[in-house]
Amino acid sequence: MSERTVRTSLYAVKVTNGQERTVALMLSDKAKVEELPIAAILAPAELKGYIIVEAERPHIVDELIRGMRHTRERVQGTISPDEVNHYIETRPVVEGLEEGTLVEVIAGPFKGMQARVVRVDVTKEEVTIEILEAAFTLPITVHADYVRELKGVKM
């Protein structure tokens, strides 16, 4: 499937908490200026105190971070590509949601309640739902992240 010719690995680099994004941008500038063979730099919002650098060899990462502010050290070893999949979510958030799908609301003021999907907006990644436990059905529109499909239940 892949046509990549260079075999890269993923290396974690310890950085100052809260500076992950800034460091990733600084390091990418350095890689460009010094023409270091860095493939990519990943800074997920959920990952505190680390960034992930993709390169062919660990010494390239060491060269990249040498003398740079807010960077501590490269963590020994490599990270399995599968470990970063959950940071890079390409699955559409509305996947599996359609009119009639029963969902549980997992965030916001209606958290914990069950609802029925009445409309899906794929582009905006929004769903319009009716809360089942409400005294009267008032449709509300929320981001699709706010609901989770109740598996195997359709109305």
Next chain:
Amino acid sequence: MPRACRTCKIITNENVCPVCKGTELSDDFSGLLVVLDPENSLLAEKLEAKEAGNYALKIR
């Protein structure tokens, strides 16, 4: 103010996405993937990023 394309996730200051020419841009995004070598990056492949640039990981 930078915004992220809802289609290809690239972060841009323009009103039109420089990659897909789409106009569905969001200022509510998080996470960062800097793609320097799209041909050889497995992270770029995972995100389906075909051009160098800064990409958002999650877009609202």
